[in-house]
Amino acid sequence: MSIKIEMPQDVRFIIGKLMEAGYEAYAVGGCVRDSLLGREPNDWDITTSATPYEVKDIFKRTVDTGLKHGTVTVMLKNEGYEVTTFRIDGEYTDHRRPDGVTFTRELSEDLLRRDFTINAMAYNDDTGVVDLYGGTQDLEQGIIRCVGEADDRFDEDALRIMRAVRFAAQLGFEIEDKTREAAAKHAPELAKVSAERIETELTKLLVSPHPERLIDMYELGITKVILPEFDRMMETPQNSPFHRYDVGRHTVEVIRNVPATKTLRYAALLHDIGKPDCKTTDEAGVDHFKGHALRSEEMAQPILRRLKMDNDTIRDVRKIVYWHDYGISGKMTKKSVRRMLSKMGAEYFDSYVAIRRGDMAGQSDHLADWKKQVLEDIIKYHDEIIDEGDALSLKDLAIGGADLMKLGIKPGPEMGRILANLLDKVLEEPSLNTKEELIRLIPQDN
Secondary structure, three states: OOOOOOOOOHHHHHHHHHOOOOOOEEEEHHHHHHHHHOOOOOOOEEOOOOOOOHHHOOOEEEEEHHHOOOOEEEEEOOEEEEEEEEEOOOOOOOOOOOOOEEEEEOOHHHOOOOOOOOOOEEEOOOOEEEEEEOOHHHHHHOOEEEEEHHHHHHHHHHHHHHHHHHHHHHHHHOOOOHHHHHHHHHHHHHHOOHHHHHHHHHHHHHOOOHHHHHHHHOOOOOHHHOOHHHHHHOOOOOOOOOOOOHHHHHHHHHHOOOOOOHHHHHHHHHHHOHHHOOEEOOOOOOOOOOHHHHHHHHHHHHHHHHOOOOHHHHHHHHHHHHHHOOOOOOOOOOOOHHHHHHHHHHHHHHHHHHHHHHHOOOOOOHHHHHHHHHHHHHHHHHHHHHOOOOOOHHHHHHOHHHHHHOOOOOOHHHHHHHHHHHHHHHHHHHHOHHHHHHHHHOOOOO
C-alpha cells in the first residue's frame, strides 16, 4: 500500500542499515496499527530477515535481550530498539508461550503467527504497508479478528482472549463473530496464565475509553476465571428505589464515570464487590446492603493480591473502597467532615469525591438532586477546613512529644493516648490548637 508512515529517525536508521546489508526489515505490529489510526505509537518494534547474530554484526552496541527467541536490542545513544528475526513459533503446550521458535527468511510466515489482523502489518518506506491478512480493512471496519484460525490463535496463547477484549475497549472496535466464539471456547485456559499477565490486560481495559467492555469479559466467560466475584455481582439484582441496575452493571457505570487512573478504576470495580454477601430483602421486597463498604474493603485486598498488585495500589484502593459510601445518609456537618478527613486522610479527599460522583452516576434518579447537594456541602466544608488550616492529624497539633517530655511525660503508650485525646478535642473545636490550651487540657495526674 502507498501509505506513508512517519517513523522516528532512529527506527528509520536501523531499518535502513539492515536493508543496506541485504536483509529485509520493517516496523511491525502495534506501531503500524497505531500510525494508520492516527495515534501516537507507544513503541516501535522492528522485524528483520537477519538472524540475531547478523544483527549484532551490523550494529556497534547491542544487548542480548532474547537471542533464542530472535530478539536483539539495538542501542542508539541512550535508547534501545528491539529487533526480532522473522520466526515461526513452535508448539504452545502450556497455552502461554511457544516451546521454541524457528527463524525464517519469509515475512509472511512471521506475520501469520501474530494474534490479530490489525497487529499483523509491517512497514518500511520502500515497500509501504505490507498487509497480507486484511488488517487495514479490519481497521477501517472497526473489527478485532484473529489472523488465520481463531481457534488456533487462542489455543496457542490464552491471554490473547483478554487482549481481544482489551483492544476492543481501547479502540472502540467490535470482536468478529468467529473470534468471539473461539474466545468463549478457550476462556477456561486463562487459568493457566500468570496473574501478572492477567493484571496487565485487565488494567489496560479498565483505564481504556471503553471500560464497559468488562461486560464482554463476563459474557465470554473470562471473569468467571479471573474475577469470579464480578460474576456474582452481575447476578445480584438491586431492587431498590436508589438503583436501576444490578450490582455488576451499576459497577460498570461507576467505572465509566470516574477518572481513568488505575487506582480509581480499580476502586470503582471493587467498591461494591461485597454487596452479594451483604444483601437482605425486607418485607416490602426492597433490597438492602448494610455494611457492604466494609465487606468490599475486606475483599479488595485478597483480590488485588491474587492479581499481584503492588502494595501502594492495594492500600489506596482499599482506602477509597472503605470510604466510598460515607455521607450517604446526608447527616454531615463541618465537624463530621473534619473527623472524616482525619480518619481517611485529607490526601484521599479528591478520590473520595470522584468515587461518590461516579457512584451517583450509576444509580437511579431517586433523590439525585439531594444527593448531589449533600456532596457539594461536604466539598464546601472540606475547602473551609483546609483554608482555615484546621488540625487533622497528630503532626498538625501545636504540641508534640518533645513538649510533653518537658512536662515530665515519658515516651510510650500513655504519651500516645494523651496526644490522641488532644487531637480528638481539637477536631471538635479547632480553636483549642494552641500550645497553651493544649497544655491546659492535659490531665493533671500526668
